[in-house]
Amino acid sequence: MPLRFLTAGESHGQALVVIVEGLPSGLPIKEEEINLQLARRQMGYGRGGRMKIEQDKAEILAGVRGGKTLGSPIALKINNKDWANWEKIMDVAQDDLGQAKVVHHPRPGHADLAGGIKYDHHDLRNILERASARETAARVAAGAITRKLLAAFEIEIVGHLVNLGGVDGGVDVSTDLSPKEIAKRSEASELRCVDPKAEKEMIGKIDKAKARGDSLGGVFEIIVAGLPVGLGSHVQWDRKLDGRLAQALMSIQAIKGVEIGMGFGTAGHFGSEVHDEIFYDKKNRRFFRKTNNAGGLEGGITNGENLVLRAVMKPLSTLYRPLESVDIMTKEPYQAAVERTDITAVPAAGVIGENVVAFTLAEAFLEKFGGDSLKELQRNFEGYQKQVREF
Numbered sequence: 001m002p003l004r005f006l007t008a009g010e011s012h013g014q015a016l017v018v019i020v021e022g023l024p025s026g027l028p029i030k031e032e033e034i035n036l037q038l039a040r041r042q043m044g045y046g047r048g049g050r051m052k053i054e055q056d057k058a059e060i061l062a063g064v065r066g067g068k069t070l071g072s073p074i075a076l077k078i079n080n081k082d083w084a085n086w087e088k089i090m091d092v093a094q095d096d097l098g099q100a101k102v103v104h105h106p107r108p109g110h111a112d113l114a115g116g117i118k119y120d121h122h123d124l125r126n127i128l129e130r131a132s133a134r135e136t137a138a139r140v141a142a143g144a145i146t147r148k149l150l151a152a153f154e155i156e157i158v159g160h161l162v163n164l165g166g167v168d169g170g171v172d173v174s175t176d177l178s179p180k181e182i183a184k185r186s187e188a189s190e191l192r193c194v195d196p197k198a199e200k201e202m203i204g205k206i207d208k209a210k211a212r213g214d215s216l217g218g219v220f221e222i223i224v225a226g227l228p229v230g231l232g233s234h235v236q237w238d239r240k241l242d243g244r245l246a247q248a249l250m251s252i253q254a255i256k257g258v259e260i261g262m263g264f265g266t267a268g269h270f271g272s273e274v275h276d277e278i279f280y281d282k283k284n285r286r287f288f289r290k291t292n293n294a295g296g297l298e299g300g301i302t303n304g305e306n307l308v309l310r311a312v313m314k315p316l317s318t319l320y321r322p323l324e325s326v327d328i329m330t331k332e333p334y335q336a337a338v339e340r341t342d343i344t345a346v347p348a349a350g351v352i353g354e355n356v357v358a359f360t361l362a363e364a365f366l367e368k369f370g371g372d373s374l375k376e377l378q379r380n381f382e383g384y385q386k387q388v389r390e391f
């Protein structure tokens with residue numbers, strides 16, 4: 001059975017829950033390690049009032065004993081602190097919930113209208129509560145566990161912001177800086193931007209957006225170092241790792257595009273300028289490339305170079321300055337609903353990206369090396385590494 005997870009939970013409901021199944025036994029995991037990723041997701045200049053309310057903490061309910069995974073499904077719960085203010089409005093049993101927070105004015109760009117029509121809900125809150133990016137806390141929790149699995153094999157994931165509201169992140173970091181240096185600078189920055197000059201300009205842009213009741217999007221980059229050659233496969237469309245990573249990233253709320261390596265930039269170059277030439281290091285018995293325009297993936301298979309992924313997040317669709325919309329009851333023009341919102345959440349989206357990428361990589365890793373215990377997985381991995389050296 002492949003590694004899998006499911007999440008449930010509404011943004012202002014009682015809690016978010018997630019079940020992760022398919023991890024081997026014997027993997028050390030602590031709640032604090034999951035909470036660290038949850039806290040990283042909550043940071044970032046430009047977040048709104050909700051982040052002052054929530055301090056996400058995961059509670060492990062099942063699947064872990066004595067600090068290690070059992071091999072059984074892992075169940076986690078993240079309480080919504082804001083629930084205390086929404087208990088009556090989000091009540092599970094009460095059939096008259098009142099009109100206090102009913103939404104009849106769909107926000108352009110949000111799931112409100114399409115979801116309302118599809119599920120036949122005339123209170124669009126029934127859509128926005130689940131469409132909300134609050135759900136990503138649960139995805140990050142699942143990803144945080146798989147990150148531990150990857151770390152056991154010295155696979156490291158780093159992320160940073162490369163564009164915010166059209167302001168460029170500066171240096172071509174994927175080639176100019178080591179992943180360690182990127183992580184160091186990005187963790188020290190409020191916007192997860194490695195260039196302090198660019199960051200300052202981005203902050204100015206966020207303040208400007210806030211003043212006009214507007215929102216901003218941007219681009220984040222994820223780099224994964226230490227991956228073995230051979231994750232994913234060329235043989236079937238749904239086994240190609242590039243496609244699977246793109247799906248994981250595209251499914252994050254508000255993501256509108258994904259690139260791998262040189263990505264869209266390849267369109268402006270000759271093939272001879274794009275493809276990474278192959279060399280062999282006789283001393284270390286390994287193939288290598290001097291460039292990495294492929295972003296670590298060829299034919300849907302990892303090639304041993306760093307994985308480089310980028311995703312673009314559109315400006316958030318909830319605006320303090322609402323756009324034209326239509327009242328779904330009267331069908332009269334109306335300004336879209338104003339909900340509390342963030343000005344930008346691209347730094348948070350980058351952290352979510354790191355963790356969903358971790359999950360997809362762990363899935364591919366377990367497919368390749370299998371094993372019901374960490375010990376068995378390590379043995380299989382070492383055997384393959386030996387085979388690769390002798391290739």
Ligand code: EPS
Nearest residue numbers: 050051131132133134137339340341342
């Ligand atoms: C969100 C709206 C805001 C964000 C929220 C996503 O929440 P609220 O409507 O409660 O103010 O803060 O993000 C989170 C709660 C989170 O944990 O990331 C939306 O509509 O998508």
